[in-house]
Ligand SMILES: Nc1ncnc2c1ncn2[C@@H]1O[C@H](COP(=O)(O)OP(=O)(O)OP(=O)(O)O)[C@@H](O)[C@H]1O
């Protein structure tokens with residue numbers, strides 16, 4: 001079991017360091033637990049043939065994509081297609097697989113079968129910021145829907161879910177097939193994964209319909225918003241702002257927070 005170093009105490013401000021642990025700023029019984037336990041929980045959450053629906057929420061650099069990579073590696077193990085939309089960084093993507101600019105490019109020239117009959121099924125749609133080419137979230141969602149409707153195991157991953165939403169506070173979907181996959185895709189065995197830096201940038205339905213949500217560090221107001229929308233234990237509003245890089249709490253549909261803090 002891995003123990004996670006907590007932030008060092010600031011001392012009293014006179015330059016000396018304290019050699020005893022800082023007082024627990026968070027829930028006293030919050031247990032630090034290996035992220036693999038959370039990953040197993042996320043993967044096993046869907047019932048029977050249902051596809052999973054997982055949402056990551058956290059400030060930039062807190063570990064959303066890191067966790068997503070590990071989750072997608074699990075989901076791809078059985079040969080599931082993984083369609084990721086990750087177009088925010090022109091310099092590169094963190095996701096392994098074959099990169100395409102748009103869905104049309106993928107359909108015109110899908111990955112070939114290898115000699116042993118295997119095929120790379122991890123596809124990353126990148127758009128092209130330099131040439132002003134956008135890969136719409138709707139296109140990726142519709143591609144996932146077509147695969148799912150044919151009975152092909154698939155996962156769609158929206159690394160920036162707000163690309164599928166708009167409005168002052170992100171309260172409506174601009175890509176209607178994204179929520180369709182979230183709500184109906186599960187019955188077709190389609191997995192849905194989304195990430196957002198703030199819950200306010202995406203419709204509340206994303207929070208309410210997700211089967212599991214990993215919440216990484218958020219500022220106090222943003223943490224309060226999540227707690228209010230999901231009617232969670234008030235203590236989480238103080239735990240979430242205290243999380244270190246890579247740490248997250250896992251919320252499962254219709255369950256209270258289990259008191260664990262995870263890190264992969
Ligand atoms: N559990 C972890 N163990 C080791 N390194 C980690 C862990 N989680 C995150 N990191 C590292 O922290 C950095 C930020 O993580 P990541 O890119 O996943 O953040 P993010 O939440 O996706 O940020 P953004 O919103 O900007 O995309 C990366 O360098 C990543 O490798």
Ligand SMILES: [Mg+2]
Nearest residue numbers: 064065066159
């Ligand atoms: Mg990221």
